Amino acid sequence: MWLRMEDVRNGARQRLPRFVFDYVDGGAEDEACLHGNGSDLAALRLLPNCLKDTTTIDTRVEVFGQTWSRPLGVAPVGFNGLVRPDGDVLLARAAASQGIPFVLSTASNERLEAVRAAAPDAVQWMQLYVMSDRAIAEQIVRRAAAAGYGALVLTVDVPVSGMRERDLRNGFKLPFRPGLRTLWDLASHPAWSLGMARAGSPGFVNLSESTDGAASAQLQAALLARAMDRSLVWDSLAWLRRLWAGPLLLKGVLRADDAARALRAGVDGLIVSNHGGRQLDAAPSTISVLQGIVQSVEDRVPVFIDSGFRRGSDVVKALSLGARGVFVGRPAVWGLAANGEAGAREALGLIGTEIVRTLTLMGAACVRDLGPDHVTRSWTSQPQASTR
Numbered sequence: 403m404w405l406r407m408e409d410v411r412n413g414a415r416q417r418l419p420r421f422v423f424d425y426v427d428g429g430a431e432d433e434a435c436l437h438g439n440g441s442d443l444a445a446l447r448l449l450p451n452c453l454k455d456t457t458t459i460d461t462r463v464e465v466f467g468q469t470w471s472r473p474l475g476v477a478p479v480g481f482n483g484l485v486r487p488d489g490d491v492l493l494a495r496a497a498a499s500q501g502i503p504f505v506l507s508t509a510s511n512e513r514l515e516a517v518r519a520a521a522p523d524a525v526q527w528m529q530l531y532v533m534s535d536r537a538i539a540e541q542i543v544r545r546a547a548a549a550g551y552g553a554l555v556l557t558v559d560v561p562v563s564g565m566r567e568r569d570l571r572n573g574f575k576l577p578f579r580p581g582l583r584t585l586w587d588l589a590s591h592p593a594w595s596l597g598m599a600r601a602g603s604p605g606f607v608n609l610s611e612s613t614d615g616a617a618s619a620q621l622q623a624a625l626l627a628r629a630m631d632r633s634l635v636w637d638s639l640a641w642l643r644r645l646w647a648g649p650l651l652l653k654g655v656l657r658a659d660d661a662a663r664a665l666r667a668g669v670d671g672l673i674v675s676n677h678g679g680r681q682l683d684a685a686p687s688t689i690s691v692l693q694g695i696v697q698s699v700e701d702r703v704p705v706f707i708d709s710g711f712r713r714g715s716d717v718v719k720a721l722s723l724g725a726r727g728v729f730v731g732r733p734a735v736w737g738l739a740a741n742g743e744a745g746a747r748e749a750l751g752l753i754g755t756e757i758v759r760t761l762t763l764m765g766a767a768c769v770r771d772l773g774p775d776h777v778t779r780s781w782t783s784q785p786q787a788s789t790r
């Protein structure tokens with residue numbers, strides 16, 4: 403039984419070959435950003451109100467006219483097919499079962515139409531990477547609109563890939579040529595290896611419009627290496643706006659001035675993110691910049707956050723500082739790795755249950771009862787003036 407997210411992570415570690423576990427788990431360079439996300443969340447404390455009626459706790463939030471059962475969602479994660487065959491569909495179903503949104507990555511291994519069809523009543527958003535050939539992005543946006551995705555999430559923190567040292571050490575790139583160490587790794591994880599042998603190697607099937615899914619090997623390698631269009635700038639948003647009529651969000655915003663600029667460009671929502679510490683290792687934790695961004699946005703569009711959220715109390719901290727909702731990446735994928743759809747559901751359920759318990763302990767009957775006065779900085783994290 404899983405009591406905490408670390409149990410789920412350990413389940414993933416056991417099931418996955420090392421190079422796959424490291425691909426999911428790792429961050430950029432020294433992994434300072436990866437760890438800073440968690441330690442800055444831990445340094446915040448929650449200040450509860452006492453003697454409040456918490457007989458019923460309402461965790462619902464409204465976003466773009468739709469109701470989420472909890473202020474929680476599954477962030478876009480590429481290459482889920484490497485974690486489990488059908489990984490994207492299993493994750494989408496797990497999110498749907500919890501009444502929370504699922505964001506599908508451009509780098510998914512199942513066609514966006516198939517993932518939409520797997521949970522047609524659920525909230526699903528489409529994440530967009532723009533590669534040098536913009537025609538690829540254009541066909542993805544058109545297909546996402548036709549399939550009924552509720553919002554488009556443009557990721558803006560990947561002009562180039564972060565330096566993921568674990569992946570380089572493990573030789574993880576396309577075309578995949580396993581060395582002796584990796585062959586041993588595969589042999590010692592027979593359940594994963596047999597599953598992959600049966601399903602065949604996962605491909606980036608959204609890059610091509612054709613249903614046989616055959617994007618060139620070169621293009622697929624470029625996506626895994628995150629070779630993006632570096633000429634994508636603020637003015638390019640007008641191009642996307644012409645293609646996409648629904649809500650448009652930017653994911654990867656870390657500055658209040660960029661948030662203000664996004665509003666002027668007509669963006670409908672922001673996701674404060676440092677990509678889970680996988681891109682700019684010197685970037686600040688997302689929780690440390692949240693309030694400044696919320697203030698600059700002044701409630702005109704919803705602000706979401708991700709990177710490092712592992713507990714319901716982490717989520718409540720971000721909600722107190724003004725986030726409309728929190729996305730998680732690795733926790734859902736660890737659950738998927740360890741036990742498929744049921745595992746992802748259990749991992750998401752763990753955070754959900756903790757949100758309810760934390761709200762109850764806070765004396766907050768609903769999310770709207772929370773405010774910045776509910777958060778304080780930990781004394782233990784501050785230098786002491788004198789020692790006794």
Ligand SMILES: Cc1cc2nc3c(=O)[nH]c(=O)nc-3n(C[C@H](O)[C@H](O)[C@H](O)COP(=O)(O)O)c2cc1C
Nearest residue numbers: 426477478479480507557677678709710730731732
């Ligand atoms: C294995 C992995 C793959 C990811 N792939 C993408 C992606 O394709 N597109 C994207 O916008 N973000 C991607 N992300 C970043 C997540 O959307 C999210 O920002 C991050 O995982 C949040 O941090 P957390 O994992 O600590 O919850 C990926 C993250 C991981 C762990």
